[in-house]
Amino acid sequence: MNSTLPHLQHSSTTSYLAGISPGSSKSLMSGICRASVQQIPRGFTLVEIAIAVFIIALLLGSILVPLTTQVEQRQVSETQKMLEDIKEALIGHAVAKGYLPCTDKTSGATTGPNDTPNDGVEDINTVTGVCISSAAGNVPWQTLGLGAADPWGNRFRYRVDTNYSRRSPATPFNVISAAGLVVCSTWAGCPGTSSVRLTPISPDGAVAVIISHGRNGLGAISAQTSALNPTPSTFDETGNYSGGPFVSRTHSPVGSTAGEFDDIVTWLGKYTLFNRMVAAGKLP
């Protein structure tokens, strides 16, 4: 029986359409289809390309997102370790000398080696034995023999209760000295900012507070330029940037109800300091 497409039939033993053999039991249509597949190079359709791109994006996303998260977690852990090292160095300084170091001021004039901003050396009036500034400044990293910057290239902020940084001829602190710094879980409820007062995290007062301004670096002093970074927009980070009340809480991202917060904060409580100084025979 002849094909229903007689114009494609021919008598040659070699078909001009590959895959079609005259007289074959295979259908002509099957041969035509196979010939088309064999003869016409077929590329990828847009749909196939889109699916491939989508799968590649998924794979890259599944690899890169955990990597990014791991890097951030490692930076936070590293910062927490650095803050603990700073706290231990502060205690060591107090044990060795009988007082905590003053801040290294972040701005203002230079009047001498003990009054120079951003050099990592505490700024102290050697005549009176009182710190040049009672405001927050840099951790005096040179005085303590520590690194200058957090993992994001910013300096650690430090505020000390100046009762604990006085030295001769001023009267050094003792076990009845009050500690006036406070760390809260939110700025809005911290003492001094609202009639609604939350219990501070440091209820008996902190003698020193040490802060890394975190990955966003808002309100930090750049270790590279000694310039002030853009300042934070949330109250909780503003307290840490402006010198208190200080806030330590769970981190929250931009756009969250609680507002962005990525500061890493630690503090030295007065009883911790007293305990270590008594153990070292330096108090009472």
Ligand SMILES: [Ca+2]
């Ligand atoms: Ca200084």
Ligand SMILES: [Ca+2]
């Ligand atoms: Ca921050």
